[in-house]
Amino acid sequence: MAGADADALLGRMARGVGYRLGEFLHVCAVYLGIAALVAVVLGLSVPSLREQARALHEALVAALRPDALGGPFSALYSVESGLFMPDTAGADSGLPPEDAVAAEQAERASQPRAGTQLSFSQALKSSEAGQHVPGITNDQAEALRSYIARKYRIAASVAGALVNTAFVVGRERNLDPQLVLAVIAIESRYNPYAESHVGAQGLMQVMTKVHKDKFAVFVDGPIAALNPIANIRVGTQILRDCIDRRGSLKGGLACYVGATGPSDGGYGEKVLAERRRIALASGIAIRN
Template identity: 65%
Template structure:
């Protein structure tokens, strides 16, 4: 009897182990099946999603970049690694598909400028006397490379000023020249000392056109787009033009000029520009005026010239 009981115990234990092993195998088979289905689905969908994401990214870059650098200049940058290019019909085309046009048509620039924002009437773009566009920084760069002269400033003075800014703020010499030319053009149009504008740019952003403060001030002159939104209505891009060097300098100069007129002096106007409401501006005005003196000393251009 004892032997029979022992045999039954062993048999039950074996059946229990076989049952557990069978359940484990069943669960493993289920999960392996799910994993195989997921892998198959990803294999089919991920390449398509990646391609769509690349097309959307390329379209967003084209639409959102500043107006002045639309076209061939931007399209040629990093073209060896960029899978897209714009064909003669203005279509975004994928190199990897042997020239087949992508599904995203590129609207010509004049048509883009005519399209108003939702709920807004069409806006006319003001012309820039120097370039035909208020924000065409690529043309300003081309003029700088070509050595565009500044009225009333010798070539040696202009060269010294550009070299000082390029060296101190670690920017390209051509960019420094374009910003200097813009500051002198805008300053003389608005009745402001161009070197004061350059000094404000130096203190506000250190010549970084994409700088943004913790309170939302943007661009070279750190304009608060939320406060001065209406001042960007003249530009095709709206408040995104704050990141365009020429548009930012124009709006910043307008704000600074209004502050100086309202407060009655450059020092008080700088305090107004930085948002100081009390008697102290935290040393901001002194920093700007000191930098203006350094700029004038480096260039040999008299202050207020």
């Protein structure tokens, strides 16, 4: 009888130890599972956070750099780039003003004029080399270039050159560069040789007959409307004037498209919708 009681006691003790051991192993398994889950989540999120931090750092460094609009881009799109006629008439040459002007005109006539395609080819070379304007990250520039190239079926290098142009010229005019890109998209779908039935030409569909005076600074005059850089410079000037005249962005877009009544036929909404799509694709904040 005593032996049976001892066996029963040992059995109960063994079952108790086994139960506690089972609980311990269960708790260990739960904590190991949680640790594995945390490790997986961190493994997926940390690289993304690290990349976001890197992109933010790059953007801040570019934006705070003193020469944020300097370097090769300001020279490429400035009046000294060879696309524009330098305004040096009347400079101190020791001649009377009228003779100085005549001498300047004669000097210009004797020199070969810079080809309008040359400056844009330089912009293409910068784009192919992976260069982009300061103030945006490499990822943002590439995303924007890829979006435009894919949607409007143009070469990636051309898209990059046009993006750089829009950012440089847009900043000069105090315009959101992505607004400029959206206007180009709606006006010409990025066809620099587009022409409407009323004579509007180029990327931003500039009416060269109406705005002939604005092309006076270009070597080739109104024909420069078919050059992407010249067209964007004149188009942004017109858009800036329209916004200032109407007092609002929507009013300025209506003015740009030539609407004189209360309705612009939906033009402004199309441009603003495309700007939102461009900003979403690029990750660059919209400037109001």
